[in-house]
Amino acid sequence: MHNLVLLAAEGPNNPILPATNEIIWGTLAFLVLVVLMSKLAYPSVKSAMDARTEHIRTAIDDADRTRSEAQTVLVDYQRQVADAKGEAARIIEEARQTADNLRRDLTARAEAEAAELRQRNAEQIGAERQRVLAELQGQVATLAIELAEKVVGGSLDQQRSLQLIEDYINTVGTNGAAAPAGAGTETAGAPGSTSSRAAGADPTGGAQA
Amino acid sequence: MDAEQIDGWAGALFDIARSEGALGAVEEELFRFARSLEGNDELRNVLVDPAVPGERKSGVLSDLLGNASPITAGIVSLVVTTGHTRDLSAIVDRLLARAASTRSAVVAQVRSAVPLDEGQRARLASALGQAVGKEVEVRVIIDPTVLGGLIAQIGDTVIDGSVRTRLDQLKELI
Numbered sequence: 243m244h245n246l247v248l249l250a251a252e253g254p255n256n257p258i259l260p261a262t263n264e265i266i267w268g269t270l271a272f273l274v275l276v277v278l279m280s281k282l283a284y285p286s287v288k289s290a291m292d293a294r295t296e297h298i299r300t301a302i303d304d305a306d307r308t309r310s311e312a313q314t315v316l317v318d319y320q321r322q323v324a325d326a327k328g329e330a331a332r333i334i335e336e337a338r339q340t341a342d343n344l345r346r347d348l349t350a351r352a353e354a355e356a357a358e359l360r361q362r363n364a365e366q367i368g369a370e371r372q373r374v375l376a377e378l379q380g381q382v383a384t385l386a387i388e389l390a391e392k393v394v395g396g397s398l399d400q401q402r403s404l405q406l407i408e409d410y411i412n413t414v415g416t417n418g419a420a421a422p423a424g425a426g427t428e429t430a431g432a433p434g435s436t437s438s439r440a441a442g443a444d445p446t447g448g449a450q451a
Numbered sequence: 452m453d454a455e456q457i458d459g460w461a462g463a464l465f466d467i468a469r470s471e472g473a474l475g476a477v478e479e480e481l482f483r484f485a486r487s488l489e490g491n492d493e494l495r496n497v498l499v500d501p502a503v504p505g506e507r508k509s510g511v512l513s514d515l516l517g518n519a520s521p522i523t524a525g526i527v528s529l530v531v532t533t534g535h536t537r538d539l540s541a542i543v544d545r546l547l548a549r550a551a552s553t554r555s556a557v558v559a560q561v562r563s564a565v566p567l568d569e570g571q572r573a574r575l576a577s578a579l580g581q582a583v584g585k586e587v588e589v590r591v592i593i594d595p596t597v598l599g600g601l602i603a604q605i606g607d608t609v610i611d612g613s614v615r616t617r618l619d620q621l622k623e624l625i
Contacts, residue, residue: 383625387618391598394614398599403565406600410612411571414603415578 452538460535461545464526468546471522478550480523484516485543486592488536498536505532547590556586562594562602562613579603582610 260268398406452460468477488495497503497511508531516524530539544558551558559579561567567575572589579587583605594602599614 379625383622386625387622390618390621394598394618398564398614400565403599404571406612406614407563407565407567407571407575410601411575411578413612414582414610415574 452535452541457538457541457545460530460538460542461549464529464542465546465549467526468522469550473520473522474550476520477523477526478547480516480519481526481543482547482590484519484523484527485540487515489540495536498531501534508532547588551588554586554588556588557583557605559587559589559603559605560592561589561604562592562597564593564595564597564599566593567591575601575603579605579610583608 465474468474471477488498494511494515498508509528512524512528512531516527527539530536530542535542544560547558559576561575567589572591576587576589579589587605589603597613597615598618600612602613602616603610
């Protein structure tokens with residue numbers, strides 16, 4: 243405006259300078275328009291701008307809050323993930339240790355059972371061997387005695403029997419109650435075996451008059 | 452029957468036999484019958500079984516003791532019919548011991564596989580008498596299981612010189 247006034251003051255020879263009245267009316271119209279705009283349009287525009295500004299600020303705040311919450315959630319998530327990983331590692335380690343312990347226990351138990359089984363088998367085999375040996379020994383003894391009885395019975399003729407009796411009489415008469423040569427003597431204190439043998443050893447029931 | 456009762460029975464029967472004046476024969480017959488009873492399960496079962504009628508038992512005894520003296524038959528019949536058959540051998544042994552004791556002697560039960568003649572019996576009695584320090588009366592039981600030699604039992608003392616015992620000892624050693 244000041245420039246326009248200066249240009250107007252320079253005279254009518256300026257080609258870009260409007261006429262003076264036009265400047266005056268134009269200025270008045272401009273002023274009227276400014277006043278009208280400031281009274282009528284500016285408040286609504288300002289209100290809209292304020293609302294827009296508030297909306298943007300609210301949106302920004304919401305975004306910040308959301309971002310903060312997201313950050314918190316992320317941190318929690320990361321912490322939970324870390325915890326989960328640690329828990330998983332701990333569980334895996336415990337499972338591994340449990341498996342190792344179980345494997346060791348099972349191995350030790352299996353080895354103990356195997357050793358016990360071997361020991362028991364060895365004992366059973368030994369006992370069975372002893373039993374068979376004892377049984378075999380008894381059978382051999384029985385067979386040997388039966389054979390000896392047959393041999394002795396066959397060789398004991400009347401003369402030999404009488405000779406044995408004479409030997410007995412002579413030995414008893416010489417040695418008293420001591421046993422005849424090679425024979426057993428049972429004295430007081432063992433009458434039970436003697437009585438039972440005497441009672442059952444007479445199949446013919448014979449008694450010499 | 453306990454020992455006291457057996458002794459009582461033996462004493463009573465001994466008095467009967469002695470009063471009848473047939474002690475020697477009764478002793479020998481009772482001894483032979485007792486040994487027969489010990490060695491014959493069927494005879495013992497018949498005489499012991501309470502289900503067997505008394506008449507049958509008497510018939511069996513009559514068959515066995517037909518040639519024995521009436522005193523012997525009466526004694527055996529008394530013991531059997533009163534239900535003491537199981538103790539007959541013990542009663543007889545005690546009676547023989549009592550009878551021998553009246554003669555200041557003891558009884559030796561001798562088991563032999565073959566019979567002994569009188570000379571052997573006398574020398575055996577003498578030898579056993581020297582062994583135990585008393586006069587010995589020998590009662591011989593024929594027992595083939597002895598195989599050879601003799602087994603003499605005087606009271607609780609047994610002098611064993613049998614082949615059977617030597618084989619048994621050999622078996623124990625094996």
